Amino acid sequence: MTVIDLTLTPNRSFDRGHVRWVLGGVGLVFFLGGLRFLALGAWPILPFMALDVLLLWWAFRASYASGRGHERLVLAEDRLELLRVSAKGTERRFGFEPLWTRVQLEETPLGDVRLWLAAHGRRVSVGRFLSPGERREVGEVISAGLERYRSGRSSTSSIA
Incomplete structure (x- = not known):
C-alpha cells in the first residue's frame, strides 16, 4: 500500500516554445538596432549585440538543464x-x-x-x-x- x-x-518560468519567441524577439530587436548602428558607422557594437543574444540563449539552456533534477x-x-x-x-x-x-x-x-x-x-x-x-x-x-x-x-x- x-x-x-x-x-x-x-x-521553470517559460516552456521551450516561449523561450524561442523571447530569443527571436530579442534577436530581431538587436538586428534592427544593429542595422541602425551599422548605418551610423558604429559597426564594432554588432559583435557585442550578437554576444548578448548568445549569452541569453546559453542562460536559458543552463536553466532548463538544471531543471532536469527532481x-x-x-x-x-x-x-x-x-x-x-x-x-x-x-x-x-x-x-x-x-x-x-x-x-x-x-x-x-x-x-x-x-x-x-x-x-x-x-x-x-x-x-x-x-x-x-x-x-x-x-x-x-x-x-x-x-x-x-x-x-x-x-x-x-x-x-x-
Missing part, C-alpha cells in the same frame, strides 16, 4: 524513501523508518522556509528548489501521510 508518492520538480518521495510498506536525482542524472537514495520520521520546518529570519525529514539524529533537506510556500505545502502533505501511516498501523497491529 502506497501512502505517499510525490515527485518534486523545479519550477526528488521523489515514496511512503510504502514499512519504508519512507527519498530519491534525489541531480540534473546530470546521478541518483542518491535516503531511507527512513516511517514510525520515527518527523517533518521539520525551519523559518529563517528572512522569511525563507527549510523542510527537513529527521529520524535517529539524521536530517535530510527536501525540496530545496521549491518556493517557501511550496515547501510548507509539501511538509503538510508529508506530515499528513505519516500520520495516516501511523494511525493505520496502530489500528491493525496486535500484541501476541
